Amino acid sequence: MxxxxxxxxxxxxxxxxxxxxxxxxxxxxxxxxxxxxxxxxxxxxxxxxxxxxxxxxxxxxxxxxxxxxxxxxxxxxxxxxxxxxxxxxxxxxxxxxxxxxxxxxxxxxxxxxxxxxxxxxxxxxxxxxxxxxxxxxxxxxxxxxxxxxxxxxxxVMVGQHAFVSGGSLVGKDIPPYIKAGRQPLSYAGVNSVGLKRRGFTIDKINHILDIYRVIYNKGLNTSQALEHLEEEFPATDERDEIVTFIRESGRGIIKRYSKNSVDEDIAD
Missing domain, CATH: 2.160.10.10 (Hexapeptide repeat proteins)
Incomplete structure (x- = not known):
């Protein structure tokens, strides 16, 4: 041989x-x-x-x-x-x-x-x-x-189930379950297609979407968003993993591309 x-x-x-x-x-x-x-x-x-x-x-x-x-x-x-x-x-x-x-x-x-x-x-x-x-x-x-x-x-840290678009320059941490794309590299929604392929239920994907809407869409700073998630959202593995990842981020997480953009990922 x-x-x-x-x-x-x-x-x-x-x-x-x-x-x-x-x-x-x-x-x-x-x-x-x-x-x-x-x-x-x-x-x-x-x-x-x-x-x-x-x-x-x-x-x-x-x-x-x-x-x-x-x-x-x-x-x-x-x-x-x-x-x-x-x-x-x-x-x-x-x-x-x-x-x-x-x-x-x-x-x-x-x-x-x-x-x-x-x-x-x-x-x-x-x-x-x-x-x-x-x-x-x-x-x-x-x-x-x-x-x-x-x-x-x-x-840099990239969370589990994250997808990073080709040609990206990754200088910030990328939280779990999301897509990252555009220039500069930004939050581009939840990786719902990948999650479906790996057996995540629609309810669980929508739960993850709700978590990231708080982080990226409500106009809160990072500390406020994490506090809101811990106070208002039920304790789940996904919530706790996302919160822990962001708290432990050494380089800070990627931001949303623009305040006027909207979520294009809706699980169905």
Whole structure:
């Protein structure tokens, strides 16, 4: 299952049924799980922990040292969850002493030419479309989707089930369940289509819509909106997650595009 023109360091730990194509290089201190396929001309450097049934396409570079001037050679890793696909020429760098690792969840799709920098934490079922560029210390929640050619500033958080339009410059945090688009990047409604596909009921989607109408449509500042939600809305997982995300936002959340715009998302 391993081509003779592949180099594997003697200390690397590979499951018995890993398949590796020619001209790939695997360094020491690497672990690769069962059923994973690695294409040709891939470089997997020290500190990689790759799960089961992953697919890594030609030209990818996994677990290179961070592009961070503060990095001092500390012993860090990158974790890649089961069933994740990494397409051509993707680069993913291992962590620094900030988080000690970079982590990619299960069932993710990292499309061609994308970059995931050091200390990023990417959840399960996340999609990074072609040429997405994710700077260091970024957190992407489960089921988040970045459109093609997005550029995400360091330390940004993107909530779960959020969708970010292609070509976006992401400098502020994006709360859960919403769409982000336009220039400058702004709130563009709730990601109702994505939520329906993942089994959210109409009632739950409308509940989320009502929460974001308070945040973006009532003319309240952020503190007032959160206080209103906690006082007037029933405690639900979605309400609590949104409120907690916004309270913990380090960079502040994206704003609405204009005061005169209206919600175009109404679940039916």
């Amino acid at each position: 391993i081509h003779p023109h592949t180099y594997i360091h003697p200390n690397a730990k590979l499951a018995t049924n890993v398949k590796i194509d020619p001209f790939t290089v695997i360094h020491q201190n690497v672990e690769i799980g069962e059923g994973t396929w690695i294409g040709s001309n891939v470089t997997i450097m020290e500190g990689a922990r790759i799960g089961k049934n992953c697919r890594i396409f030609p030209g990818a570079v996994i677990s290179a040292i961070p592009q961070d001037l503060k990095f001092e050679g500390e012993d860090t890793i990158i974790e890649i969850g089961d069933n994740t696909t990494i397409r051509e020429f993707v680069t993913i760098h291992r962590g620094t002493k900030d988080r000690w690792k970079t982590k990619i969840g299960k069932n993710c799709m990292i499309m061609a030419y994308s970059h995931v920098a050091h200390d990023c934490i990417i959840g399960n079922n996340v999609i990074l479309s072609n040429n997405s560029q994710v700077a260091g210390h970024v957190t992407l929640g489960d089921w988040a989707i970045l459109g093609g050619m997005c550029a995400v500033h360091q330390f």
